[in-house]
Amino acid sequence: MSVDGGRTLAELERIDGVVGEGKLSKEGMAKLRETFGARFTAALRLVRRGCVKKYVFKPSGRVRWIVVGNEREYLIYDRAPYCHCDDFYLSVMNGSAKACKHLIAQRLASQLGLYEVEEESDEKYVRLLEEWRKVDALPRTKGPNVAGGRRSRWSGDEVHSPY
Secondary structure (H helix, E strand, O other), X not given: OOOOHHHHHHHHHHHHHHEEOOEEOHHHHHHHHHHHOHHHHHHHHHHHXXXXXXXXXXXXXXXXXXXXXXXXXXXXXXXXXXXOOHHHHHHHOOOOOOOOHHHHHXXXXXXXXXXXEEEEEHHHHHHHHHHHHOOOOOOOOOOOOOOOOEEOOOOOOEEOOOO
16 A cells, blocks of 8 residues: 555645635635545534644744544644544555545645644653654543533643634
8 A cells, every 4th residue: 555645735735726815615615525525524624623733843943733533633744745544544545535634624724724823842842742643642532522622631621622
């Protein structure tokens, strides 16, 4: 199995072409739904729930994207493009899907400016990266359809979506 990263990136770049001035029109949504199918709908739900996070590490300025999914937090490499989810391994890598919902959500949130920015010190970079890469990473404390929020993995504080 191998993934054509160029093909996946080209498909994700379609999002850039339909998002104008930080807005997504009904026509744009229809185009993306046609391109990505049900994965687009699931990705849009993630964006609306505030599940996309951009971590900026200081003072280096390194950036890592995280999408909070149903089971855990997924590390996204937007330039590769790559995601740690099962759908990426099972569907994107064998060519049966253009991208997973997490990659679509990250790109969509980035273009729309609908993501949470988390600033962390460079000292925490290695620890967080190791945590995000774990296959058995910390699960969410509440399901996506349950009122409330998600727990931040390091503080235990509730994190509420603005939507």
